[in-house]
Amino acid sequence: MESIELFTGAGGLALGTHVAGFHHRALVELDHDACETLRRNSQERALPGIESWKVHETDVRLLSFDIFGPVDLVAGGAPCQPFSLGGKHKGMEDPRNMVPEFVRAVRELQPRAFILENVKGLLRQSFSSYFSYIFLQLNYPTVTRVRREDWTEHLRRLEDIHTKGRFRGLKYNVIFQLLNAADYGVPQCRERVFIVGFREDTELDWHFPEPTHSEEALLRDQWVTRDYWKRHGIRVPKQRPSFSSERLQQLERDEVLKTAPWRTIRDALRGLPEPRVDRAPAHIFNHRLNPGARVYPGHTGSPLDLPSKTLKAGVHGVPGGENMIAFPDGSVRYLTVREAARVQTFPDTWRFEGAWSEAMRQLGNAVPMELAAVVARSVAEKLSQADAR
Template sequence: MTPWFIRQPSYPAQLQQAWADATAPRAPDAPTVISTFAGRGGSSTGYHMAGYHELLAVEWDGHAADTLRLNYPALDVYHGDIAHLSVAEVLRRTGLQPGELDLLEGSPPCQGFSLSGQRQLDDPRNQLFREFVRLIDGLHPRVFLMENVRGMVAGQMIRIYQEALDALRGAGPGYRTVSGLINARHLGVPQSRTRLIVIGVREDLGIQPTLPAPQTGLITVRQALHGLPDEQDGMKLHDKWLPVWARTGQGRSFKDLHPRGHMFSHTKIHPDKPAPTILKTVGVQRDGRANNGLYHWRWPRLMTIPELKRLGSFPDPYRFATTGDPIDDFVNAWNGIGNSVPPLMTRAIAQHIRQTILTPGAR
């Protein structure tokens, strides 16, 4: 029997096919989805790849909303504060009645829970899940999916997680839930990115939700970048970091060479492993010199946006809105990829929900 890694199409080919699926006309029986906290389209793209019909995307950031419209011109984008979006307005814009929506999805901002942040219990961003619960309470979707950082179930933050879980289960007619930590690298993404996934199914459907099983095989950085130019040019490392970059091994952080473990946000990527988690923050000076981020293993520069898109499972043709300033555009695109749920991760979860809950045979 031919080994799986020979039978499988290359990662770039799989990503290309996924984009073709995302941009194809929707089937008449396509499941419906509304995406809240949509960002620059990581989740939306995953649902489009899985054949869903996205009826509405909710996002307050202007650059993110412009990026969504740029890639999905027909998509209805609510650009504003989710707290000001009423259930009645959602129903008016989508033409739905309560109970008709297949899937409500949301990734409430996670900075208050992040293990790399200050993790304050009273951070107001920790309460944004309540807006998501409010929409569930009024829309009665068949399924909801909430995604967040793993820090939500670590230490003192677990109190807020339990509060959120109780609220989700009690919303509307009541929901059966399953939750767990899933790493994107097990769902076809060439990046190690662990996320908390909560899936809820409306009680009247009589189905206990499950999480998707890991897929076989990991995709390395080298496999992911196949076909892209291997160029020295890019946002080059600041001169003061060059000696540290030269001494840092592949796949290691600059903090390994610092006596107090600082410089954790500087990492030299390993070509033969999945990429580490792409953080939303990147340091670039006005002269284009890099001060922190993910660095190429061969060239002393930041990963380029085309490279970063591959590692974040954004298709090559995917575009980020531009301002005309190359530094701002680079940072905005990096921020968008680092702050997104990887599209292929969302696609795998969406396919699992469709097969196990939303298809007639699952009920």
């Protein structure tokens, strides 16, 4: 199945859709260092089948999507700073808002399906009207703004079309959900909005995949069965988290859980040598220690035996707290780029270009590969079922 990837960044969503079976005709990205990351990994065949990736280093607003021909899937994580909880909250007025370009790609390419990813802040109450606007544009991508029509007037027109229910043009059946990456095996608590649509004429029914991992299962693994500590060959800590005795009793009663334990930073880093400042191991990419980590208010790091906090790119550089490991003895240090890549579930063969801060920015902007793959595999399976009819 053919696809095009927009706002590709370092490639998290692109890798997820790739391993799900989609062949990328083009990857579009403006940032030079991110493009260098994509090119180098493609040239070095960091994963099988990506040597044919064509990276377009350009502003998506300058592209005519017709040149890419018909595709089955359009996917992308439109720049999230306009809606990020850590950003300037300009939303629809922010010039970095690229959601309209994603809608244009759907309109021009008319794929059988699309996957749009964005930050949790998109669902903030202050953006509720604009989220409805995005949602209805993706339902009816050919209903475009007319001259001198602002977005609120366009929204009202889309609402009229939607409630009337007799639209005969290009239409997509669209649903959205807020997903926590930790619930799907990613060692990071990272909440992201996924908006998925299927072209109406495919007549496909689809729902988001059910979570496979849970916090309850992790707590039981650590403090009831204690299998977690046995797997890592370490003693059970004397001090356990401060949760109620009622919760512990419930965990003890839950003999069988349908979900696996959340994965932790310790799980993610298993097998990696301790990083050094002076040099990185020759056989492990991007694993040099960046010194200087310290704790201060609001920057306490991520506990080693829990999923990481959300890795962030930051408007004014990389935030220290989210990109630090907090060890049980009270010490902290920065994640190396390779460790952060493990937290984002990139393969160890994936090399990041640029200095530490630039590579961490790429990772902070990325979609966890495994979360992307879970959603993309489900979409690919449904499209394959349609092909088999």
